[in-house]
Amino acid sequence: MRIVVAHKWAADPQEAVVGADGAVDWSRARPAVSEYDAVAIAVGRQLADASGAELVGLSVGGPTAAAPLAAKAALARGLDSALIVADPALAEADSAVTAQVLAAAVTELGQVGLVLTGDCSVDRGARLTPAVLAGWLDWVCLAEVSAVRWDPTGLSLERESDGGWQSLTLSPPAVLALAAGAVYPPVPGMKDVLAAARKPIRQLDLGQLGLELIRAPLLLAAAPAPAPDRRGVVIDAMDPALAAAELVARLSHDGLTWEGRP
Amino acid sequence: MPFHLTDEQEIVRASLRQFAETEVKPLAAQLDREHRPPLETIPKLADLGVLGMTIPPPYGGSGTDYLSFVLALEELARVCATTAVMVEVHASLVATSILRFGDQAQKTHYLPELAAGRLIGAFALTEPGAGSDAAALTTRAEADPDGFVLNGQKIFITNGGFAGVFVVLARTSPAVGPKSISAFLVDRDRPGLSVGEPERKMGIRGSSTVSLLFDDLKLPRSALLGQLGQGFAIAMSGLDGGRTGIAAQALGIAQGAYEEAVAYAKQRVQFGQPIARLQAIQWLVADMATEIEAGRCLVYQAADRQDRGLPFSDAAAKAKLFCGPMATRVTHSALQILGGNGYTEAYPVERMCRDARITEIYEGTNEIQRLVIARSALR
Numbered sequence A: 001m002r003i004v005v006a007h008k009w010a011a012d013p014q015e016a017v018v019g020a021d022g023a024v025d026w027s028r029a030r031p032a033v034s035e036y037d038a039v040a041i042a043v044g045r046q047l048a049d050a051s052g053a054e055l056v057g058l059s060v061g062g063p064t065a066a067a068p069l070a071a072k073a074a075l076a077r078g079l080d081s082a083l084i085v086a087d088p089a090l091a092e093a094d095s096a097v098t099a100q101v102l103a104a105a106v107t108e109l110g111q112v113g114l115v116l117t118g119d120c121s122v123d124r125g126a127r128l129t130p131a132v133l134a135g136w137l138d139w140v141c142l143a144e145v146s147a148v149r150w151d152p153t154g155l156s157l158e159r160e161s162d163g164g165w166q167s168l169t170l171s172p173p174a175v176l177a178l179a180a181g182a183v184y185p186p187v188p189g190m191k192d193v194l195a196a197a198r199k200p201i202r203q204l205d206l207g208q209l210g211l212e213l214i215r216a217p218l219l220l221a222a223a224p225a226p227a228p229d230r231r232g233v234v235i236d237a238m239d240p241a242l243a244a245a246e247l248v249a250r251l252s253h254d255g256l257t258w259e260g261r262p
Numbered sequence B: 001m002p003f004h005l006t007d008e009q010e011i012v013r014a015s016l017r018q019f020a021e022t023e024v025k026p027l028a029a030q031l032d033r034e035h036r037p038p039l040e041t042i043p044k045l046a047d048l049g050v051l052g053m054t055i056p057p058p059y060g061g062s063g064t065d066y067l068s069f070v071l072a073l074e075e076l077a078r079v080c081a082t083t084a085v086m087v088e089v090h091a092s093l094v095a096t097s098i099l100r101f102g103d104q105a106q107k108t109h110y111l112p113e114l115a116a117g118r119l120i121g122a123f124a125l126t127e128p129g130a131g132s133d134a135a136a137l138t139t140r141a142e143a144d145p146d147g148f149v150l151n152g153q154k155i156f157i158t159n160g161g162f163a164g165v166f167v168v169l170a171r172t173s174p175a176v177g178p179k180s181i182s183a184f185l186v187d188r189d190r191p192g193l194s195v196g197e198p199e200r201k202m203g204i205r206g207s208s209t210v211s212l213l214f215d216d217l218k219l220p221r222s223a224l225l226g227q228l229g230q231g232f233a234i235a236m237s238g239l240d241g242g243r244t245g246i247a248a249q250a251l252g253i254a255q256g257a258y259e260e261a262v263a264y265a266k267q268r269v270q271f272g273q274p275i276a277r278l279q280a281i282q283w284l285v286a287d288m289a290t291e292i293e294a295g296r297c298l299v300y301q302a303a304d305r306q307d308r309g310l311p312f313s314d315a316a317a318k319a320k321l322f323c324g325p326m327a328t329r330v331t332h333s334a335l336q337i338l339g340g341n342g343y344t345e346a347y348p349v350e351r352m353c354r355d356a357r358i359t360e361i362y363e364g365t366n367e368i369q370r371l372v373i374a375r376s377a378l379r
């Protein structure tokens, strides 16, 4: 059996700069394996070790996804091999398009019992890809999975969300999106980094996958940040006690203190 | 020469950045305040494969190239210079000396222990009367029927407070000069070894710096590292690579201080605008960025020469001579940008200023690097 981890080579948001107008400048953000995907790879490694499955990384994207660094950075986190689908047509792929390509690649790989994903992609964060992928594959999909255990009869899962906690059993195949805190992914060790260079990487484009996209990707035109509500009030701080009293009075007036609350 | 890191080196850097941020940085201020070595980090560094980066896989190490090791030191020093020098002395001075000059039994015995962090290494060359003039050392190892008897004193020995094995340089014949010096592997538990109280220092306060006293310490013949009379060559060979490591430590300290200063300048508002908009601050930042980049080129080039088997003593000395003073300048510029806050322990920059200074002194002072460089230039 194969366990696939779908991961994205995406710009690291920690290196993005948010301007005063709320616009995000991604130009200096270098791509990386996101912390969400690192969780999926770490859980995948545990399941593959428990089940004897091969752990395959699958990444879909534009030409940058084809950089050897992209595959090696994911392989160093514990994958056994990598399949990259890189095509200029996928440079701006949205969740629906990405899921369609992932589904075709999973089918091409064959013998896949489980697809794991991170909680969301770091750059878009739509949280749609796992569900649409499961739709294409006609498999079960569960998100916010906080723990997975492999046993010979199937998988036992835990899901935790604001709404509560669930314990489930499941027979593969399935698509599982791991909660961000499911495990603390280990930092790739030096031996893992060197081993990654020797692991197999296979690369395909859309033509080789024999795939026609359902439609052109949906492009994000703008995502304006909500304007901060600034009053521009300056409190004279010459007398700290008076200044503090005025600050408290203004906050109470706006209902921002506990005073008078039930 | 533009410097392109390989994919593996990029991943090593990213891994070490993540490790340093999560495991090393949170301890740095405390280690400094308490003058306490980062013992709790040793098993984590071993698990990550950092302690064995200079040790090949057959001996349990990760066996990366030297440039990767230098990247690791840079990333550690960016957040904690104390942790960086602990690793540098252990993996560079000690492990590489054993790897290059040890016999099979010594390599098999020590290298796996060093890679796993079960033994930490220390390198004992300096004496009260022999600092820059290391060949003037007077510690004696006299031959006796069972091996050698060691007598003498070493000072300023990094990692000495907890190291399990010491590379000790001692005179094996009464003749003066480097040819009468030999190197020995001395286990901590040998009777006759006393370890002094840790020095209280200006910077790298968490680093253990101690004196060693050898009082009729008996060594078997098998403790001799390399040939009789080869000790000075072993020490100089270790220090060549070590200098690139210390240059990387200086580079990392400078980078850390630079990042603190840039972040501060963007958010500190004076005269109605972030101070980053003031030309006086911009020029400081521009100079810091340029100096760091220049230092990085020298450090990576020295490490790369070492990896490619080219002569690198001169390149390592240049990297150290440039990066030590550069780190002092950059950390002080960073402190200036932080103003009064920079002078307080609430920010890491004052520590970085104190930590930077030692990189101009140990493993050869600036003046000694100039001697090495001039000797090569005027040959």
Ligand SMILES: Cc1cc2nc3c(=O)[nH]c(=O)nc-3n(C[C@H](O)[C@H](O)[C@H](O)COP(=O)(O)OP(=O)(O)OC[C@H]3O[C@@H](n4cnc5c(N)ncnc54)[C@H](O)[C@@H]3O)c2cc1C
Binding pocket: B089, B122, B123, B124, B125, B126, B130, B131, B132, B133, B155, B156, B157, B158, B159, B201, B209, B358, B361, B362, B363, B364, B365, B366, B367, B368
């Ligand atoms: C924190 C710390 C950790 C250390 N760790 C170790 C360690 O692990 N192992 C070890 O063996 N040693 C270690 N040392 C020792 C260190 O390497 C020496 O301090 C250093 O080499 C300088 O020697 P010195 O202090 O005796 O200074 P000196 O040699 O006395 O030098 C004093 C001054 O004279 C200058 N000078 C000396 N000779 C010349 C010359 N020929 N031309 C021009 N100028 C000259 C020097 O550059 C310096 O400015 C450590 C020192 C410190 C402070």
